[in-house]
Amino acid sequence: MPLFDNYEPGDFFDEMFSSAGEVRPHYRLLLERASEMSPGEFNLKRGIAEKSYLNQGITFTVYNDKQEGTERIFPFDLIPRVIPRAEWEQIERGLKQRLTALNAFLYDIYHDQRIVKEGVIPGEIIRSAKHFRPEFSGFNVPKNIYIHVCGTDLIRDRDGRYLVLEDNARCPSGVSYVLESRMTMKRVFPQLFGRYGVRPVDRYAQDLLDVLQHIAPAGAAGDPAVVVLTPGIHNSAYFEHSFLARAMGIEIVTGADLVVQSDRVFMKTTKGLKPVHVIYRRIDDDFLDPKVFRADSLLGVPGLVEACRKGNVSLANAIGTGVADDKVVYYYVPAMIKFYLGEEAILPNVETYLSAVESDRKFILENLEKLVVKSANESGGYGMLMGPSATREEIETFRGLIEADPRNFVAQPVVALSRSPTWCDGRMEGRHIDLRPFVLCGEEVRIIPGGLTRVAMRKGSLVVNSSQGGGSKDTWVLDGGDAPC
């Protein structure tokens, strides 16, 4: 087995090996196939995969990059992450439970705020949440669903326990990479697929379209017009927006393509105006409607919010879901699950300290060099301090930031994320990974098996975000038992 000769699982939870040379049962077949392969053959397959990504324009855009080449291919690693059936079923139950609670929470805080009145979450946390939209209090969203698409990031600790790192309840991205990387893997390892029994993921687009049609306004009976709203081709996730529109067979529009007349939304076509009923919007609340939110937004559609209030158009996700993925609110999700569902959280949170709470703050400030500090409302690996690898100066900067605005920061111990064998510079090495499943909520909650496994390509790095040099792997959820035959 030349590829995995000398592979060192290290002092982490390794997805493939329980100890050096001891492969886990659900990876055995993969190892067998890999042992028939020389590094040369493996490299050849990598080349095929990379070329297909580049040619298809499967790229993302990096900010803070002054060079012309702001578009990059998402690094893709050919060694899949494999999840046995029973393990996935547990994750699936946990994710359904979590999204159900989050939707109940959003309904509650935009209506009676029982959870505040009964003292489970301090009202101040809700009021000060950056993405809380008090102007939508009392407003009923279609079918009471706020989050239609949720990307919940899971990690595994040193013992292999799955923990929730964060919820992305606004416009989570990455699902197109899941679908594309599956297609690539099938091309590269056709025989292996045939023997492994990997659960398919390709019904995602149809599931998403079902969700979007489910929330169509009553007036659009029959055949609602559903569109994807993108900020445009310069957005980092544009490939995905376009991909999803193609996969669902619907139009992709920018704000400039839409107009609102008499509180109804239309798209401008070469044959005049055509009505629009449901918008899968990949634009944050702030930019949605310059009349209501940021007046300088050129991405949005003037009058869109009023059309939505009148019930003439439905948005997915609904306006105001950002309060649910505030990292301070995250802290309370297990309490929410208990409060709304009367259940214990199946998937626990990572231990979290709130700098808004005095005793926690003291602890955080004394232990900055050991903790991960996150600002409450940033994503993509921005606005974050990795204590153990930070410079003195960065630590002091964050100390100042936390003291100035304690509401806006949380801290967590550094979790030694699980590792997966990854091809790096001509050899197999362990790299840290996480998992972002995509949870859809329409008539019921549906999750395509697996999700996006992100991998920190840099040695030792724990940051998996694509904007910070992360890559991805295909995620295989097995159909049968732990050990495929």
Next chain:
Amino acid sequence: MLSRVGDSTYWIGRYIERAENNSRLLDVNVQMLLDFGRRSAETDRQFWLPILSTLEDTELFRQLHPEFTAEAVLDYVTFEARNPNSIRSCIGFARENARAVRDQISSEMWEKINGLYLYFRDGSAMRDFRANSHEFYDRVTYESQLIQGVTDATMTHGEAWRFIQAGKFIERADCTSRILDLKYHILLPNGEQVGGNVDISQWMYVLRSCSSMEAYLKIKRGDVTPWGVAEFLICHDEFPRSIRFCVDRLDGALHDISGTEERHFANEPERLSGLLRSQLDYATVDSIFRQGLHEYLDSVQARLIELDVAFHQTYCAY
């Protein structure tokens, strides 16, 4: 179809066509220089200034290159990112538009356009250019034609395709008129006669720039004359780069888009294309030369610009 999609597909058609024409134009000019003996600052100016004049790009060029050299012109028209009409910019814009309408065009088209873009971006284009400029321009011309071929062979010939056709033919009509006009900007060296050796060889160069040498020779039996070339490139009804042919196809694409019957018009762009088409249908080379070739071509270009504006207003910015 979304208006924005219409706009983008129209511009894909235009930019790919423009990249191809610029590429051929530069290639032929480089070739022609080889026929004219020793190079000097004066010959550089004589042969390269007209290229800039005909592309209406002299202003920006002067700002970027205080010193006039052949290399500077080649670089400016081929690679200059600040020149919106450079080959590289055209390909970049075509690709940006294609990216915006990926859901409307075929994957094969996208991969070809993206491939040409990557060829420029990763430095291979510059390398090939330095190694052998003729082969390089040949390749760009070929790749552009390939994109057009793949477009016709893999894309549904529906509305979006018709917008691409409209863009392609309006651009081609414009390019042919500019290449023909090039002759106006090239001065004959002292002592050379109209109809003399140098003059004729310059007209042949115009024909080559339009890939029309062979077609012309077949039809005119080898007799290269100024009026023969002008007549061929303006009035011929079957040669696919003649202005008349292009306007005829443009008119057809516009009618297909709106569903209006031929010879009728339902909107301003159709009225303008019908007008231009009938003028070309009944033009004679004598009447063109009486008006002055340059003046005539200028008026054609003005018509095409009007058409472009009306088209945009009718379908995209109403």
